[in-house]
Amino acid sequence: ADKELVQAEKLSMTGKIARTIAHEVRNPLTNLTLALEQLKDEVPEDVEDAALYFSIIKRNSERIGQLITDLLNSSKPKDLKLVRQPLNGVVDQAVALVKDRLKLQNMQLDQVLQSDLPDVALDADQMNIALLNLLINAIEAMKPGEGILKIASTQEDDRIRLQIADNGKGLSKEDMSKLFEPFFTGKTEGTGLGLTTVQNIVRSHKGSIEAESEVGQGTVFTLSFPV
Ligand code: ADP
Ligand code: MG
Numbered sequence: 001a002d003k004e005l006v007q008a009e010k011l012s013m014t015g016k017i018a019r020t021i022a023h024e025v026r027n028p029l030t031n032l033t034l035a036l037e038q039l040k041d042e043v044p045e046d047v048e049d050a051a052l053y054f055s056i057i058k059r060n061s062e063r064i065g066q067l068i069t070d071l072l073n074s075s076k077p078k079d080l081k082l083v084r085q086p087l088n089g090v091v092d093q094a095v096a097l098v099k100d101r102l103k104l105q106n107m108q109l110d111q112v113l114q115s116d117l118p119d120v121a122l123d124a125d126q127m128n129i130a131l132l133n134l135l136i137n138a139i140e141a142m143k144p145g146e147g148i149l150k151i152a153s154t155q156e157d158d159r160i161r162l163q164i165a166d167n168g169k170g171l172s173k174e175d176m177s178k179l180f181e182p183f184f185t186g187k188t189e190g191t192g193l194g195l196t197t198v199q200n201i202v203r204s205h206k207g208s209i210e211a212e213s214e215v216g217q218g219t220v221f222t223l224s225f226p227v
Pocket of ligand 1: 166170
Protein backbone atom coordinates (compact mmCIF):
# COMPACT_ATOMS: atom_id res chain seq x y z
CA ALA A 1 0.00 0.00 0.00
CA ASP A 2 2.99 2.30 0.66
CA LYS A 3 4.17 1.76 -2.84
CA GLU A 4 0.73 2.59 -4.16
CA LEU A 5 0.64 5.77 -2.15
CA VAL A 6 4.00 6.89 -3.52
CA GLN A 7 2.77 6.04 -7.02
CA ALA A 8 -0.46 7.98 -6.48
CA GLU A 9 1.48 11.00 -5.21
CA LYS A 10 3.86 10.82 -8.13
CA LEU A 11 0.94 10.76 -10.53
CA SER A 12 -0.81 13.66 -8.88
CA MET A 13 2.49 15.61 -8.95
CA THR A 14 2.85 14.81 -12.64
CA GLY A 15 -0.69 16.09 -13.15
CA LYS A 16 0.05 19.32 -11.29
CA ILE A 17 3.26 19.96 -13.19
CA ALA A 18 1.48 19.21 -16.45
CA ARG A 19 -1.32 21.65 -15.62
CA THR A 20 1.13 24.39 -14.65
CA ILE A 21 3.10 23.97 -17.84
CA ALA A 22 -0.09 23.92 -19.87
CA HIS A 23 -1.22 27.25 -18.40
CA GLU A 24 2.24 28.74 -18.92
CA VAL A 25 2.37 27.67 -22.55
CA ARG A 26 -1.05 29.00 -23.40
CA ASN A 27 -0.21 32.70 -23.07
CA PRO A 28 2.90 32.73 -25.26
CA LEU A 29 1.02 30.57 -27.75
CA THR A 30 -1.77 33.14 -27.96
CA ASN A 31 0.82 35.91 -28.45
CA LEU A 32 2.51 33.92 -31.16
CA THR A 33 -0.77 33.40 -33.01
CA LEU A 34 -1.62 37.09 -32.83
CA ALA A 35 1.85 38.12 -34.01
CA LEU A 36 1.58 35.67 -36.88
CA GLU A 37 -1.70 37.23 -38.02
CA GLN A 38 -0.03 40.68 -37.97
CA LEU A 39 2.96 39.44 -39.89
CA LYS A 40 0.74 37.83 -42.50
CA ASP A 41 -0.91 41.19 -43.17
CA GLU A 42 2.45 42.86 -43.65
CA VAL A 43 4.33 40.37 -45.76
CA PRO A 44 3.82 41.08 -49.49
CA GLU A 45 1.95 38.32 -51.27
CA ASP A 46 4.74 37.64 -53.75
CA VAL A 47 7.26 36.54 -51.11
CA GLU A 48 8.16 33.04 -52.13
CA ASP A 49 6.55 30.25 -50.12
CA ALA A 50 5.32 32.69 -47.47
CA ALA A 51 1.82 31.20 -47.54
CA LEU A 52 3.23 27.72 -47.12
CA TYR A 53 5.32 28.65 -44.09
CA PHE A 54 2.45 30.58 -42.54
CA SER A 55 0.22 27.57 -42.86
CA ILE A 56 2.85 25.32 -41.31
CA ILE A 57 3.24 27.66 -38.35
CA LYS A 58 -0.52 27.91 -37.99
CA ARG A 59 -1.10 24.17 -38.15
CA ASN A 60 1.58 23.47 -35.59
CA SER A 61 0.43 26.19 -33.20
CA GLU A 62 -3.06 24.72 -33.40
CA ARG A 63 -1.64 21.31 -32.64
CA ILE A 64 0.10 22.63 -29.52
CA GLY A 65 -3.11 24.40 -28.51
CA GLN A 66 -5.14 21.21 -28.89
CA LEU A 67 -2.58 19.25 -26.89
CA ILE A 68 -2.80 21.76 -24.09
CA THR A 69 -6.59 21.65 -24.08
CA ASP A 70 -6.44 17.85 -23.94
CA LEU A 71 -3.86 17.96 -21.20
CA LEU A 72 -5.90 20.33 -19.06
CA ASN A 73 -9.03 18.28 -19.62
CA SER A 74 -7.21 15.07 -18.82
CA SER A 75 -6.26 15.94 -15.29
CA LYS A 76 -8.50 18.66 -13.94
CA PRO A 77 -11.10 17.60 -11.40
CA LYS A 78 -14.39 17.00 -13.19
CA ASP A 79 -17.50 18.93 -12.42
CA LEU A 80 -19.92 16.08 -12.94
CA LYS A 81 -23.64 16.16 -13.58
CA LEU A 82 -24.49 12.94 -11.81
CA VAL A 83 -27.73 11.14 -12.59
CA ARG A 84 -28.60 7.75 -11.17
CA GLN A 85 -28.93 5.45 -14.17
CA PRO A 86 -28.01 2.01 -15.45
CA LEU A 87 -24.33 1.72 -16.35
CA ASN A 88 -25.32 -0.75 -19.07
CA GLY A 89 -27.14 2.01 -20.96
CA VAL A 90 -24.01 4.15 -21.09
CA VAL A 91 -21.97 1.12 -22.13
CA ASP A 92 -24.41 0.39 -24.97
CA GLN A 93 -24.14 3.95 -26.21
CA ALA A 94 -20.36 3.89 -26.26
CA VAL A 95 -20.24 0.47 -27.92
CA ALA A 96 -22.69 1.66 -30.58
CA LEU A 97 -20.17 4.31 -31.56
CA VAL A 98 -17.43 1.76 -32.30
CA LYS A 99 -19.58 -0.92 -33.97
CA ASP A 100 -18.74 0.28 -37.48
CA ARG A 101 -15.06 0.22 -36.68
CA LEU A 102 -15.29 -3.31 -35.32
CA LYS A 103 -17.15 -4.49 -38.38
CA LEU A 104 -14.77 -2.76 -40.75
CA GLN A 105 -11.82 -4.49 -39.12
CA ASN A 106 -13.57 -7.82 -38.86
CA MET A 107 -13.44 -7.93 -35.10
CA GLN A 108 -15.83 -9.78 -32.84
CA LEU A 109 -17.85 -8.25 -30.08
CA ASP A 110 -18.69 -10.41 -27.10
CA GLN A 111 -20.89 -8.35 -24.82
CA VAL A 112 -22.38 -9.80 -21.64
CA LEU A 113 -24.14 -7.12 -19.65
CA GLN A 114 -25.92 -8.39 -16.56
CA SER A 115 -29.50 -7.22 -16.53
CA ASP A 116 -31.21 -5.63 -13.54
CA LEU A 117 -28.07 -4.15 -12.08
CA PRO A 118 -28.66 -1.36 -9.58
CA ASP A 119 -28.26 2.18 -10.94
CA VAL A 120 -25.01 4.09 -10.63
CA ALA A 121 -24.61 7.85 -10.20
CA LEU A 122 -23.15 8.78 -13.57
CA ASP A 123 -22.37 11.71 -15.77
CA ALA A 124 -23.30 9.99 -19.02
CA ASP A 125 -21.27 12.33 -21.26
CA GLN A 126 -18.11 11.99 -19.23
CA MET A 127 -18.51 8.24 -18.83
CA ASN A 128 -19.02 8.00 -22.57
CA ILE A 129 -15.69 9.74 -23.15
CA ALA A 130 -13.99 7.36 -20.73
CA LEU A 131 -15.49 4.22 -22.25
CA LEU A 132 -14.79 5.35 -25.81
CA ASN A 133 -11.14 5.88 -24.94
CA LEU A 134 -10.92 2.34 -23.58
CA LEU A 135 -12.78 0.82 -26.52
CA ILE A 136 -10.71 2.62 -29.12
CA ASN A 137 -7.46 1.68 -27.37
CA ALA A 138 -8.61 -1.94 -27.35
CA ILE A 139 -9.47 -1.86 -31.05
CA GLU A 140 -6.16 -0.22 -31.91
CA ALA A 141 -4.31 -2.95 -30.00
CA MET A 142 -5.97 -5.82 -31.87
CA LYS A 143 -5.29 -7.34 -35.27
CA PRO A 144 -7.98 -7.03 -37.92
CA GLY A 145 -9.70 -10.36 -38.46
CA GLU A 146 -8.50 -11.72 -35.11
CA GLY A 147 -9.70 -9.23 -32.58
CA ILE A 148 -12.24 -10.19 -29.94
CA LEU A 149 -13.52 -7.40 -27.76
CA LYS A 150 -15.18 -8.62 -24.57
CA ILE A 151 -17.33 -6.39 -22.45
CA ALA A 152 -18.95 -7.60 -19.25
CA SER A 153 -20.82 -5.97 -16.39
CA THR A 154 -21.60 -7.63 -13.08
CA GLN A 155 -22.40 -6.79 -9.51
CA GLU A 156 -20.03 -7.54 -6.69
CA ASP A 157 -21.37 -6.68 -3.25
CA ASP A 158 -22.16 -2.97 -3.36
CA ARG A 159 -20.19 -2.27 -6.48
CA ILE A 160 -20.81 -2.59 -10.20
CA ARG A 161 -17.91 -3.99 -12.11
CA LEU A 162 -17.28 -3.39 -15.79
CA GLN A 163 -14.60 -5.22 -17.70
CA ILE A 164 -13.29 -4.35 -21.13
CA ALA A 165 -10.96 -7.01 -22.46
CA ASP A 166 -9.12 -7.39 -25.73
CA ASN A 167 -6.89 -10.07 -27.22
CA GLY A 168 -4.52 -7.49 -28.66
CA LYS A 169 -0.81 -6.98 -28.36
CA GLY A 170 -0.75 -6.39 -24.62
CA LEU A 171 1.75 -4.41 -22.59
CA SER A 172 5.08 -5.18 -20.96
CA LYS A 173 5.52 -4.83 -17.19
CA GLU A 174 7.50 -1.68 -17.75
CA ASP A 175 4.88 -0.08 -19.97
CA MET A 176 2.15 -1.12 -17.52
CA SER A 177 3.77 0.99 -14.80
CA LYS A 178 3.46 4.09 -17.00
CA LEU A 179 0.05 3.32 -18.45
CA PHE A 180 -1.91 6.11 -16.75
CA GLU A 181 0.82 8.74 -16.89
CA PRO A 182 0.18 11.78 -19.07
CA PHE A 183 1.98 11.52 -22.43
CA PHE A 184 2.80 7.85 -22.16
CA THR A 185 2.04 6.51 -25.63
CA GLY A 186 3.14 3.60 -27.77
CA LYS A 187 1.60 5.12 -30.89
CA THR A 188 3.22 7.44 -33.40
CA GLU A 189 0.11 9.61 -33.51
CA GLY A 190 -0.98 9.16 -29.90
CA THR A 191 -1.16 11.88 -27.28
CA GLY A 192 -0.86 9.56 -24.32
CA LEU A 193 -3.61 11.50 -22.60
CA GLY A 194 -6.47 9.06 -23.11
CA LEU A 195 -5.96 6.89 -20.07
CA THR A 196 -5.08 9.89 -17.90
CA THR A 197 -8.49 11.26 -18.85
CA VAL A 198 -10.19 7.91 -18.27
CA GLN A 199 -8.65 7.56 -14.82
CA ASN A 200 -9.62 11.11 -13.95
CA ILE A 201 -13.23 10.54 -15.00
CA VAL A 202 -13.50 7.20 -13.20
CA ARG A 203 -12.03 8.64 -10.00
CA SER A 204 -14.38 11.62 -10.18
CA HIS A 205 -17.18 9.03 -10.05
CA LYS A 206 -15.59 7.54 -6.92
CA GLY A 207 -14.78 4.53 -9.03
CA SER A 208 -11.58 2.65 -9.55
CA ILE A 209 -9.75 1.40 -12.62
CA GLU A 210 -7.16 -1.33 -12.93
CA ALA A 211 -5.40 -2.94 -15.84
CA GLU A 212 -3.94 -6.37 -16.35
CA SER A 213 -2.01 -7.30 -19.41
CA GLU A 214 0.16 -9.92 -20.98
CA VAL A 215 2.31 -9.29 -24.02
CA GLY A 216 0.84 -11.01 -27.05
CA GLN A 217 -2.25 -12.12 -25.11
CA GLY A 218 -4.24 -9.00 -24.47
CA THR A 219 -5.33 -6.51 -21.88
CA VAL A 220 -8.21 -6.26 -19.42
CA PHE A 221 -9.41 -3.03 -17.87
CA THR A 222 -11.58 -3.45 -14.80
CA LEU A 223 -13.69 -0.53 -13.68
CA SER A 224 -15.67 -0.55 -10.48
CA PHE A 225 -18.28 1.89 -9.23
CA PRO A 226 -20.23 2.16 -6.01
CA VAL A 227 -23.99 1.65 -6.41
P1 ADP B 1 -2.88 7.09 -26.77
O1 ADP B 1 -4.00 6.17 -27.16
O2 ADP B 1 -3.07 8.48 -27.28
O3 ADP B 1 -1.52 6.55 -27.08
P2 ADP B 1 -3.67 6.40 -24.08
O4 ADP B 1 -3.44 7.11 -22.78
O5 ADP B 1 -5.06 6.14 -24.47
O6 ADP B 1 -2.91 7.26 -25.18
O7 ADP B 1 -2.87 5.03 -24.06
C1 ADP B 1 -1.49 5.04 -23.74
C2 ADP B 1 -0.80 3.85 -24.33
O8 ADP B 1 -1.12 2.67 -23.59
C3 ADP B 1 -1.16 3.50 -25.78
O9 ADP B 1 -0.40 4.26 -26.68
C4 ADP B 1 -0.82 2.03 -25.86
O10 ADP B 1 0.55 1.86 -26.10
C5 ADP B 1 -1.13 1.56 -24.45
N1 ADP B 1 -2.46 0.93 -24.38
C6 ADP B 1 -3.60 1.49 -23.96
N2 ADP B 1 -4.63 0.62 -24.02
C7 ADP B 1 -4.12 -0.54 -24.50
C8 ADP B 1 -4.67 -1.83 -24.82
N3 ADP B 1 -5.96 -2.12 -24.64
N4 ADP B 1 -3.82 -2.77 -25.29
C9 ADP B 1 -2.50 -2.50 -25.48
N5 ADP B 1 -1.94 -1.32 -25.21
C10 ADP B 1 -2.73 -0.33 -24.74
MG1 MG C 1 -5.96 6.30 -26.40
